[in-house]
Amino acid sequence: MLRNIIVTMKVTPKPEEIVFDPVTKTVDRSKASNEINPADKNALETALQLKDKYGGKVIVVSMGPPFWEPFIKLAIAMGADDAILISDRALAGSDTLPTSLALAKAISKIGDYDIILTGEESSDGGTGQVPPGIAAWLGIPHVTFASQIEMMEKGRARVKRTIKGGYEILEVETPFLASIELGCNTPRFPDFRRKRWAEREFKLKVWTLADLGLSPEEVGFKGSATTVETLIERKPPERLKRKITGPPEDIAEELARILKSLI
Amino acid sequence: MTLNIWVFIEQDEGVIEESSLGILSRAREVAEEKGGHVTGVLLGSNVAGEASRIGKYGAHKVIVVEDPILAYYHSEAYAQVMESLIKERDPDILLASATRNGRDLLGRLAVIFKTGLQAHVIHFEVDREGYLVGHVPGFGGNIVAVVKNVKGRPQMATVALGVFRAQELWGEAEVEILQGRLDPSKFKVRRVEVVRRGAVDISKSKRVVVAGMGTGGDLKLTSELAKLLGADIGVTRPLADIGAAPRDIQIGSTGVSLKADLALVLGASGAPHFVSGIRDVKTVIAVNKDPEAPMLEYSDYYAVGDLFEILPRLIEKLKR
Ligand SMILES: Cc1cc2nc3c(=O)[nH]c(=O)nc-3n(C[C@H](O)[C@H](O)[C@H](O)COP(=O)(O)OP(=O)(O)OC[C@H]3O[C@@H](n4cnc5c(N)ncnc54)[C@H](O)[C@@H]3O)c2cc1C
Ligand SMILES: Nc1ncnc2c1ncn2[C@@H]1O[C@H](COP(=O)(O)O)[C@@H](O)[C@H]1O
Numbered sequence: 059m060l061r062n063i064i065v066t067m068k069v070t071p072k073p074e075e076i077v078f079d080p081v082t083k084t085v086d087r088s089k090a091s092n093e094i095n096p097a098d099k100n101a102l103e104t105a106l107q108l109k110d111k112y113g114g115k116v117i118v119v120s121m122g123p124p125f126w127e128p129f130i131k132l133a134i135a136m137g138a139d140d141a142i143l144i145s146d147r148a149l150a151g152s153d154t155l156p157t158s159l160a161l162a163k164a165i166s167k168i169g170d171y172d173i174i175l176t177g178e179e180s181s182d183g184g185t186g187q188v189p190p191g192i193a194a195w196l197g198i199p200h201v202t203f204a205s206q207i208e209m210m211e212k213g214r215a216r217v218k219r220t221i222k223g224g225y226e227i228l229e230v231e232t233p234f235l236a237s238i239e240l241g242c243n244t245p246r247f248p249d250f251r252r253k254r255w256a257e258r259e260f261k262l263k264v265w266t267l268a269d270l271g272l273s274p275e276e277v278g279f280k281g282s283a284t285t286v287e288t289l290i291e292r293k294p295p296e297r298l299k300r301k302i303t304g305p306p307e308d309i310a311e312e313l314a315r316i317l318k319s320l321i
Numbered sequence: 322m323t324l325n326i327w328v329f330i331e332q333d334e335g336v337i338e339e340s341s342l343g344i345l346s347r348a349r350e351v352a353e354e355k356g357g358h359v360t361g362v363l364l365g366s367n368v369a370g371e372a373s374r375i376g377k378y379g380a381h382k383v384i385v386v387e388d389p390i391l392a393y394y395h396s397e398a399y400a401q402v403m404e405s406l407i408k409e410r411d412p413d414i415l416l417a418s419a420t421r422n423g424r425d426l427l428g429r430l431a432v433i434f435k436t437g438l439q440a441h442v443i444h445f446e447v448d449r450e451g452y453l454v455g456h457v458p459g460f461g462g463n464i465v466a467v468v469k470n471v472k473g474r475p476q477m478a479t480v481a482l483g484v485f486r487a488q489e490l491w492g493e494a495e496v497e498i499l500q501g502r503l504d505p506s507k508f509k510v511r512r513v514e515v516v517r518r519g520a521v522d523i524s525k526s527k528r529v530v531v532a533g534m535g536t537g538g539d540l541k542l543t544s545e546l547a548k549l550l551g552a553d554i555g556v557t558r559p560l561a562d563i564g565a566a567p568r569d570i571q572i573g574s575t576g577v578s579l580k581a582d583l584a585l586v587l588g589a590s591g592a593p594h595f596v597s598g599i600r601d602v603k604t605v606i607a608v609n610k611d612p613e614a615p616m617l618e619y620s621d622y623y624a625v626g627d628l629f630e631i632l633p634r635l636i637e638k639l640k641r
Contacts, residue, residue, distance in 0.1 A: 241562030283437030
């Protein structure tokens with residue numbers, strides 16, 4: 059029987075819907091639709107499979123604004139047992155250092171965990187730095203880019219990690235953290251009845267800095283070790299965008315001609 | 322005060338990761354501009370022989386730490402060795418390649434030293450006050466944040482793969498060899514198996530045929546076409562996810578960035594995370610049955626139609 063399995067989860071805007079304003083040099087996320095960070099869905103699925111096999115309680119931890127609540131409820135509908143949202147105005151502007159700190163504090167407060175699962179990286183920031191960061195704050199081992207976890211005899215797990223040219227199998231002692239590879243499994247759909255229950259009755263716990271014993275100086279802009287000076291748009295190169303249409307035979311003919319001229 | 326820049330030289334079973342050498346060359350340029358000193362840090366087992374040749378890529382000095390456990394990347398062992406080296410020598414800046422292992426290591430070290438870490442920068446310099454300033458791409462690569470490290474030492478960054486060329490412009494490095502003396506029984510992680518298919522590097526291929534989900538995961542037509550064009554094969558991320566192709570030939574923000582003259586992209590929608598991997602390709606030709614997929618924006622030629630109808634005919638014509 060596993061103890062708590064903790065899944066960190068964030069909500070990210072769809073990258074194709076982000077608009078950059080070159081005048082104000084700001085990113086407008088307001089028109090983009092949001093989703094559970096794709097890799098975190100894979101992490102949640104991994105956690106639920108572990109629970110199905112070895113027992114335990116799956117608890118989602120998220121650090122973000124209140125509007126994330128419906129997405130967290132979606133994770134509950136998928137099968138998570140409980141969820142905590144760390145939300146506090148002072149957290150705005152946190153880089154990966156205070157982000158991993160706040161998540162680690164919340165995880166310590168939940169306590170009694172065997173496994174912490176994160177996504178390999180987030181689809182907006184995409185640093186992949188938060189997972190090893192959390193493990194460092196907690197002083198536990200970590201495995202990044204994991205695609206499979208199996209429990210062995212008491213207190214040990216076998217983790218498959220992607221490496222250049224293939225993979226390695228690592229044996230790790232619990233408690234440990236693993237960042238889960240994007241796309242390594244197919245996240246289950248939310249259960250319809252559970253979804254209705256989550257929306258109407260599930261009570262999301264919201265923790266503030268005070269609940270974590272953190273001061274405003276340790277997080278947000280003040281607690282971060284990096285600052286963003288400015289944003290630059292990096293436009294993709296201009297392309298010809300020449301459409302080739304017609305019956306397949308003609309298209310093939312035209313493609314062959316273009317290809318032959320290029321090689 | 323001289324600026325003391327360290328570059329983590331990644332190796333696996335004695336084979337040095339080339340992207341680390343490119344970072345050395347860039348670090349040396351920065352050092353020469355600012356009056357600094359570049360040290361390569363090489364952890365491994367029986368790798369000392371490699372050390373002096375690293376000088377020509379820009380290292381003034383190479384610190385080698387030898388231990389059997391360090392033969393391949395081990396998260397705990399590497400973090401422990403780096404932590405004690407950094408505590409002892411106090412470098413100003415630590416850079417590593419943004420490989421899986423580089424990100425794993427620096428992600429942990431940054432918290433240990435409570436310092437700033439910039440992710441997969443595509444450019445870096447050091448400003449007048451000695452702060453590391455790097456360009457960090459986000460949202461799949463179309464927006465770049467200019468990020469400055471303001472707190473903590475050493476200032477850290479991982480560097481995106483393939484942005485800096487390894488240049489053989491300098492001489493021999495001074496080499497210092499240390500023994501790791503690590504106790505394997507202390508570690509909580511242990512490698513029990515490794516499986517390698519042999520990594521193919523398509524980052525420098527001249528021509529690449531890229532298969533997307535539109536191929537259904539069957540690479541037969543793609544391979545045939547690649548052979549006729551003298552091209553290598555690449556895939557979009559979902560194909561690597563389903564195991565249709567190895568991760569090493571996946572193109573995009575979480576894969577390889579191509580530098581090819583020609584990319585023929587078959588049945589890919591053109592998602593931001595994918596197209597960031599083909600921005601440096603000279604000519605992009607796409608085949609897609611959707612006349613308006615985002616891929617159109619990123620193509621020079623965009624053939625509208627079913628690839629299963631077009632490709633066999635194209636193959637016939639190329640054979641002639
Ligand atoms: C954090 C993060 C990182 C990511 N990193 C990467 C990355 O590095 N690389 C990457 O590729 N993706 C990456 N992705 C995934 C990316 O967002 C897209 O999901 C992916 O690129 C889509 O792959 P695709 O174009 O092959 O498939 P789809 O989006 O499913 O597109 C398939 C296309 O094929 C066309 N098609 C279908 N059938 C046919 C046919 N018979 N003939 C012709 N055309 C046909 C369709 O019209 C469609 O446009 C990442 C995502 C996240 C969240
Ligand atoms: N604000 C956050 N709340 C919860 N989890 C997070 C947060 N930021 C990062 N993570 C976790 O860390 C992983 C890697 O994120 P990143 O380091 O930002 O690329 C994500 O997939 C999440 O699982």
